Amino acid sequence: MHVTKDGRxxxxxxGHTHFWDGSPENQSNVHGKQFIDCFYAYHTNLSPxxxxxxxxxxxxxxxxxxxxxxxxxxxxxxxxIQSTILRDFYKNGFSSIExxxxxxxxxxxxxxxxxxxxxRDGEKALEYIHYxxxxxxxQGVKMYTAEWNGASKGWKLNxxxxxxxxxxxxxxxxxxxxxxxxxxxxxxxxDAFDVNDVDYAATDFQNLNxxxxxxxxxxxxDFCWIATQETNxxxxxxxxxxxxxxRPRYFGEIMAELLYWIGEDKLLFGSDYAIWTxxxxxxxxxxxxxxxxxxxxxxxxxxxxxxxxxxxxLNAARLYNVDVEAKKLQLNQTPVKIAAE
Amino acid sequence: MQSDILNKELETEIWTCLEQVTDPELDESIxxxxxxxxxKVTQDKKLVEVEFRLPTYWCSPNFAFLMAFDxxxxxxxxxxxxxxxxxxNDHCFADKVIEGVNGDRDFSDVFAKYCDGxxxxxxxxxxxxxxxxxRQETLLLGLRQCGVSETDIxxxxxxxxxxxxxxxxxxxKQKPRYRSLLLERGLAAQPTDxxxxxxxxxxxxxxxxxxxxxxxRSVRINMEFNGALCRGLQSTRYKEVQLSEDGxxxxxxxxxxxxxxxAEASS
Numbered sequence: 001m002h003v004t005k006d007g008r009x010x011x012x013x014x015g016h017t018h019f020w021d022g023s024p025e026n027q028s029n030v031h032g033k034q035f036i037d038c039f040y041a042y043h044t045n046l047s048p049x050x051x052x053x054x055x056x057x058x059x060x061x062x063x064x065x066x067x068x069x070x071x072x073x074x075x076x077x078x079x080x081i082q083s084t085i086l087r088d089f090y091k092n093g094f095s096s097i098e099x100x101x102x103x104x105x106x107x108x109x110x111x112x113x114x115x116x117x118x119x120r121d122g123e124k125a126l127e128y129i130h131y132x133x134x135x136x137x138x139q140g141v142k143m144y145t146a147e148w149n150g151a152s153k154g155w156k157l158n159x160x161x162x163x164x165x166x167x168x169x170x171x172x173x174x175x176x177x178x179x180x181x182x183x184x185x186x187x188x189x190x191d192a193f194d195v196n197d198v199d200y201a202a203t204d205f206q207n208l209n210x211x212x213x214x215x216x217x218x219x220x221x222d223f224c225w226i227a228t229q230e231t232n233x234x235x236x237x238x239x240x241x242x243x244x245x246x247r248p249r250y251f252g253e254i255m256a257e258l259l260y261w262i263g264e265d266k267l268l269f270g271s272d273y274a275i276w277t278x279x280x281x282x283x284x285x286x287x288x289x290x291x292x293x294x295x296x297x298x299x300x301x302x303x304x305x306x307x308x309x310x311x312x313x314l315n316a317a318r319l320y321n322v323d324v325e326a327k328k329l330q331l332n333q334t335p336v337k338i339a340a341e
Numbered sequence: 342m343q344s345d346i347l348n349k350e351l352e353t354e355i356w357t358c359l360e361q362v363t364d365p366e367l368d369e370s371i372x373x374x375x376x377x378x379x380x381k382v383t384q385d386k387k388l389v390e391v392e393f394r395l396p397t398y399w400c401s402p403n404f405a406f407l408m409a410f411d412x413x414x415x416x417x418x419x420x421x422x423x424x425x426x427x428x429x430n431d432h433c434f435a436d437k438v439i440e441g442v443n444g445d446r447d448f449s450d451v452f453a454k455y456c457d458g459x460x461x462x463x464x465x466x467x468x469x470x471x472x473x474x475x476r477q478e479t480l481l482l483g484l485r486q487c488g489v490s491e492t493d494i495x496x497x498x499x500x501x502x503x504x505x506x507x508x509x510x511x512x513x514k515q516k517p518r519y520r521s522l523l524l525e526r527g528l529a530a531q532p533t534d535x536x537x538x539x540x541x542x543x544x545x546x547x548x549x550x551x552x553x554x555x556x557x558r559s560v561r562i563n564m565e566f567n568g569a570l571c572r573g574l575q576s577t578r579y580k581e582v583q584l585s586e587d588g589x590x591x592x593x594x595x596x597x598x599x600x601x602x603x604a605e606a607s608s
Contacts, residue, residue, distance in 0.1 A: 034398035041397065045573030218566045221559035247569060253562055
């Protein structure tokens with residue numbers, strides 16, 4: 001939890017974290033190397049200097065690192081671990097549901113481990129969704145539309161094959177679809193970060209919640225427009241968050257847009273761990289106010305304590321059916337400890 | 342020796358020429374962004390070689406294509422140039438971009454292969470609009486900050502804008518860029534034409550100005566996101582580049598890779 005200066009305890013459900021292995025031993029090719037290198041560049045460029053990690057630790061961090069950074073040094077009460085397979089790039093997958101579940105087994109009450117699938121696998125994708133539900137009882141999945149799969153260099157949420165998968169998700173009660181719009185490669189005539197497929201999928205699958213990570217950035221304008229029309233579209237704040245350090249005014253502009261268009265009930269905090277650690281993000285976020293002139297341009301929206309509490313945990317808790325009061329009691333009884341180093 | 346000096350002069354001319362090539366998504370010069378790594382002119386053949394690199398391996402390939410072709414076009418337009426070779430380093434689509442830009446086929450031909458028969462003009466057009474919006478917003482906000490009334494802003498003539506001098510660095514930089522795009526698109530031609538119109542050509546209104554500026558702002562927020570990330574990512578990536586043993590060259594100075602002497606650094 002985050003403890004405020006006046007002693008209030010704020011429940012933090014970190015909506016976007018990873019347990020990856022991007023180490024050279026796990027890389028299949030240059031793409032695997034370039035993928036983790038790109039993450040590391042994000043880390044080095046948007047972190048405060050005192051938060052920087054060594055490259056080797058960043059490539060492959062330990063289970064103890066996760067527990068310490070999120071729950072002991074960090075303010076997270078719970079974390080959603082997302083799976084990103086990237087099997088064309090990594091021998092054992094970049095972050096697999098099996099490895100994350102094993103990591104989480106010390107304190108399963110702290111984690112929500114989400115699955116992932118690739119609709120281009122056709123029947124196999126459907127079988128895999130069944131497997132993830134039966135084996136791990138997943139409540140959500142992470143979709144990475146820029147993933148390579150043989151000759152294909154990306155896919156869209158409204159592809160027919162994807163719709164078959166979402167129908168199955170709906171049927172099995174896998175309600176939360178986290179969408180990461182990476183740069184899709186082809187066709188080149190399309191804007192690589194285009195978010196319009198979210199509009200189709202969210203309209204056609206009203207029972208599912210569509211959480212668009214990075215709040216659609218760098219297509220925030222299109223995303224806000226879509227999210228305003230659809231009641232089941234949410235914005236994940238991963239990647240937008242760290243701007244709070246280097247460019248706070250700019251962060252204020254993003255928050256003003258999101259609050260104005262989408263509203264306080266549909267924004268979810270995410271640290272994007274291990275790209276960033278949650279402690280400094282949450283500390284800075286709790287102290288943050290949208291500058292007056294920016295707020296005035298958007299009808300006076302502001303990040304009140306009540307709204308911050310929703311963003312930091314209550315909104316995600318609602319999507320994942322977490323009873324926050326009961327959860328707090330449970331967590332108090334099972335404190336996280338790691339062996340002294 | 343003399344030909345070495347001449348080559349250096351020609352290379353400087355190429356660097357200057359490339360300042361006009363922009364990253365379509367950021368509306369920033371590829372030189373300002375530090376994307377161009379090497380320019381080499383071979384005297385006898387008048388062959389110009391350019392190497393560029395983007396902030397990440399994953400930067401959108403369509404923009405990589407556009408930049409590569411724009412580099413080729415802008416250099417080929419120089420009268421003394423006989424041949425151009427463009428290399429893109431460390432990019433997931435590099436081989437296809439290099440093959441496309443240095444081959445005989447024209448732009449639309451190369452693209453058709455990767456666009457399901459479509460062409461790239463729709464994307465180019467969309468990002469030209471975003472560039473227009475960003476340049477225009479800078480000027481509108483600058484005028485408002487100077488205390489120009491909303492009525493005067495929406496009714497401002499091109500000649501009045503021309504006569505306005507901005508104190509801010511960004512406004513001063515964007516003014517000629519906005520103006521050239523405005524004229525290029527036929528949104529204004531005469532000194533007495535309106536200085537500000539929407540991309541679709543509609544005049545602005547006092548009643549609608551606030552909402553219009555809101556629209557422009559959200560476009561700018563996206564572009565700033567990309568710009569901030571690209572600058573940051575690019576600065577890390579280029580740290581790997583070592584200075585050659587002959588000491589810093591022109592490019593090292595252009596890209597700020599030459600460390601300042603202590604006296605300069607502290608001033």
